[in-house]
Amino acid sequence: MSWLPDDFVHPVHVPVPNTALHLRPIREADTALDYPAVMGSRERLWEIFGPAWAWPPETMTYEEDRIDLLRHEKEIAAHQSFNYALLDEEETAILGCVYIDPPERTGADGEISWWVVNDLVGSAAERALDALVPQWIAADWPFRQPRCLGRDITWHDWLALPRAS
Secondary structure (H helix, E strand, O other), rough: OOOOOOOOOOOOOOEOOOOOOEEEOOOOOHHHHHHHHHHHHHHHHHHHHHHHOOOOOOOOOOOHHHHHHHHHHHHHHHOOOEEEEEEEEOOOOEEEEEEEEEEOOOOOOEEEEEEEHHHHOHHHHHHHHHHHHHHHEEEEEOOOOOEEEEOOOOOOHHHHEOOOO
């Protein structure tokens, strides 16, 4: 049984209100935009995601990022998990990502997390994304018990939960 209904169609373009930004599924072709975004914010991203995902590693190469984005693109196509890039209007820069995943831990039917690049931390754009994501998940995704990691629950507490079966 899939974690999503068979007839679910994932959103392909999500405007971030009151900004010139939008979300769309990430692609392998985005590597030239993703790599500098991730590595430019790597230390802060490691503090957030490192204990749970061991990501992003200090030594991640451009080619490793490309392979990772290809994996994400294939997972999106198969509805296994979703990685949405936060992009400017012209799609010349990735400014963050939103991850929508099947539950790894008990107590939720979807696990959502997101980040912005260092330059957007504390900005109106980050606040707009923070407000959008839970509303978007509630409106457009078929979850009854979504969990926003690092927001509804700390990463430490999430890691302490039993693994989902």
